[in-house]
Amino acid sequence: MNMKFPTAVLTAMLLSSTAMAQTEVSVLRVELADEVQKNYYADMAAAYEKANPDVKINLQYIANEAFKTKLPTLLQSDSRPDVFYSWSGLTLVEQAEAGFLRDISSLVSEETLSTIPEGMVEAYRVDGELVGMPLYAAEVVFWANTALTEKAGVDPASIKTWEDFLAAVKTVKAAGITPIVVGGQDKWPLHFYWSYLAIREGGSHTLLDATGGEGEGFMAEPFIKAGEKFQQLVELEPFQPGFMSTTFETATTLFSNDKGAFRLMGEWAYSAIQDQAKQGAPLNDENLAVFSFPVVEGGADKDGSVTLGGINGWAVSKDAPDEAVVYLEFMLEQENQRKAAELGIFIPITDGADEGIANPYFKKIAEDLSNSTYHQVFLDQYLGASVGATVNDISADLAAEVISPEQAAEQVQEAWDFR
């Protein structure tokens, strides 16, 4: 080998790097477990770089818990990311109020805004300033293993009310099958029950009232009743043995391996179910069904049109370049959103992108979301880190039968007052 080739490459590299001053946009996301999702984000970044050669997208990942605890310090340092993952909610408000986020209201084009639902954009507005953009919506639904429910003689599609659900749990249990699989050690999977019951009881304004200081706050009836209804379920001992030492991941494996009939979880659980099925787990598209969280008798949400889930997206930090916003808009383009839907990664929010949804579960969730009269963000995100963690705590305590519904509501109110 002569030295000509390396020299030529080196010269070319030097020339190219001086030819254009690249703008770097650093993007920080919560770690993803599967390659399909990671490739999706990497491919999107590559496509954007190709179309905009003067911008470099720098994707970084941090594990979930570490992401949450590291972020406050990171935002105060000079190495803060330009764009970072967000679940919106009070945490986003706190970040904006501390002055770490950039007002991008004037940068986002009308065109982009017109293609996504106003409610979703609203989640990223703090005091009228747009500080980020949503990427996708998530909804928590019941997943059913129809092989098991059939064996027990229960039709998941017929479960409409909480009473129906309790009856189904009893029937399934009587057939010798574990009714519900849950990752109790992580607590947040249990908080879906308390949250959903509360919004079914109180309707769309439940949380707005409680946090707005209306009436009795979290001591109000919907929350007490949510605790009572949850207790009714817990008394049936519906969860798998040792559910309090089961993590979210283990619960996924258990559910995929016929260890329980129902699971309350968001659509993000689906890619893991697919993954397990590929490895030979018995649960696959043939015997998987979804149904909405049942309504409660006398509840304000009569038709179950209030949904619980996430409006996940990106926050833009204060010194981010304008290109960061352009990249956010790029991620929201119909084609990119449709691809995510096709791959079964998330439910798109851009108009027309849901046509790409191939599997019936995402289709049903997308329908739910478009019919939703109010989309409540997960309470553990919506209420901020501290109160959110308390909601998780009391949900786990209710499941472990160590506190009463009143004590549960009291603890949340106390945490809210002290936040």
Added chain:
Amino acid sequence: MSITQQGPASETLVERLRRGLTNGRFAAIMLLLPPALILFSLFVIVPLGESGWYAFFDWNGYGEPVDMVGLQNFERLFGHSVFHQAVGNTVKIVVVSLVIQMPLALGLALLIYRKTPTNAAFRLIFFLPYILAEIAAGLIWSFIFDGNYGVSASVTQAMGTEPYFLLADRDWAFVAIMTVIVWKYFGFHMMIYIAALQGVPDDLLEAARIEGAKPLDIVKHVQIPLIKPAILVSAFFAIIGALQVFDVIIPLTNGGPSNSTHTIVTYLYTFGLTRLKIGFGSAVGVVLFLSAVLIAVFYQRIAFKKEPQS
């Protein structure tokens, strides 16, 4: 290595200082001390002071702390039932360390302190858990305790009983954790004792034997009194170590079920850091620091006070 022993006994302070200045020791101090001092201040003293300051604020970690709340963080801390439980758990670890772990370590040390190849092998085996990273140990044991797939699952299956989930049981989860802690750290204490036992002069043991002392008497009246300083040091490590237990618990139970297995440090992490109540977390840190200092000081006073100077 003490300076005083080097010069003649009659040397005065002034002479000593002058000698220090001229023989280069002062220059060496001026050269070598600052890096260590700066690092120590930057990473120990300053954060300590800062957390002492933050403890009086309600602060979520964003921006500057501005909401001064006085002693409210401490009031909430001392009134919080989970904190009481965490302190109780920490005390339990101390007791178990002193009553079970240390005697166990001492017993094993007496069995294998002599230098033989077999003993060396056993020493390695007993010491292995201590080398293992805490998180790894926690994960391994969480597998052992798992009622679905773990070792305990095989046991219950073999016995034909219902699967049992130790870590999900409010009454037994902490017992399980203490078992892991004893397993993890007894080797460390054993090594301290082995080192000390090897330092006991053989002629003393022989003399006792000639006098007709039985093996147990030798242990009780010769070996244990002679390694008392080592025992006191190991007890000190056990107590201070108990105050710091954290990484074993996170993978095992993460403080659950229902916050029943927290120690002071996991309490600090859970209720201070992950909930972004930095002010509150700092208050826990201050309490933890003060109790560690108090324990250290009192332990020194009590344990080493009546030691006759040899």
